[in-house]
Amino acid sequence: MKKFWTLYAAFLSVVSVASAQVGTSPAKLACCSRPATSANATEAFAMLATNEDFSGGHDAPLPYTYEGQGEMIEFKTTDGQTAKAFEIKSNVRSDKYLFVIHEWWGLNDYIKKEAATLANELKGVNVIALDLYDGQVATTAEEAGKLMQAVKTERAQAIIKGALLHAGPNAKVSSIGWCFGGGWSLQTALLAGPKAVGCVMYYGMPEKDVAKLKTLNTDVLAIFASQDKWISPEVAAQFQRDMASAKKKVTIKSYDADHAFANPSNPKYSKEFSAQAHAAALEYLRKNLKLKG
Incomplete structure (x- = not known):
């Protein structure tokens, strides 16, 4: 236990240092350069994958195969490459989008199922589950930890920016994510600029650069757990x-x-609490996306 708290203290120290590294203008941060604070914050969170208490608290997902609506798509990214995502289009033409960002396991069938659930509950919204792992999916905590640590900020940003271009110039974008994806949900809202109309982050690492937060075009629904030792109270x-x-x-x-x-x-x-949080997220998204009913 002593070892855990030593590692946790080191993690907080890294985040504190990251929060002090401010000085790049918001305009420069918006392009392809590495934003000091957000990059270090998300990467510091990825360091937790080396902590046995953290990884040990994530049981491997049970085998599950999603069979339902939606399809895998491919789109261009702003770094000259391509990325894939799982998309469920609205039954009616719509410029409203919800970007779903996976946990540290990757874009697995559980995330596709969650995307389908949200698509059915948010009529008139296109739902896109992004793949920040470029096709890799973990089935063990060890694999997940390695994948989370391997994510490069610039590549993840390029994928998100590519998805924003895929959505189109008139898109109104909300985002939702959990854990690893919770932090990137907030980063998505920041990258979306004027397109952003909503952001739900479940126990994800927040942005600590106030100058960047000032550029948000939306409010945020942040869902936390009081017993969380990492994304703590x-x-x-x-x-x-x-x-x-x-x-x-x-x-x-x-x-x-x-x-x-x-x-x-x-x-x-x-x-119980998952149902309550989901209800709060739905209410928030329906309001921010201006959905009827």
């Missing part, structure tokens, strides 16, 4: 203060649960 409180400093609205929902409580394959899964 202290991290949530700091995010709330940073958003206040940026003069941006954030709604904090905290549940008496542990990290990844909304994942049914996690031993700390809470059916």
Whole structure:
């Protein structure tokens, strides 16, 4: 246990250093350069994959095969490459989009199922589950840790920017993600600029650069767990203060649960709190995407 707290203290130290590394203009951060704070924050979170307590708290997903609506698509990315995603188009023509960002396991069939659930609940919205692992999917915590650590900020940003171009110039984009994807959901909202109309982040690493948060075009629904040792109540409180400093609205929902409580394959899964959080997310998304009913 002592070893865990030593590692955790080191992690917080890295994040604190990251938050101090400010000085690049928002305009420069918006292009393909490496944004100091957001990059270091997400990469510092990825370092947790080496922590046995963190990885040990994520049971491998049970075998599952998704068979339903939607299809894999390929689109160009801003780094001259291509990326893939799982897309479920609205039954009616729509410029409203929800970007779904996976946990540390990758774009597996559980995420496709979640994307389908959201598509059925958010009529008139195109749902795209992004693949920030470029086709790789983990089935063990060890594999997931390696994949999460291997994510390069510039590549992930290029994928998100490519998806924004795929959505089109008139797109209104909301995002949602969990854990690894929770942090990248917020980064998606930042990258989306004026296209951003909503952001839901489940126990993800918040952006700590207030100057960047000032560029947000949307409010944020941030869902946390009070027993989370990594995205802790202290991290949530700091995010709330940073958003206040940026003069941006954030709604904090905290549940008496542990990290990844909304994942049914996690031993700390809470059916009750997961349902409550999902209901809050749906209400928020329907309001921000201006859906009827």
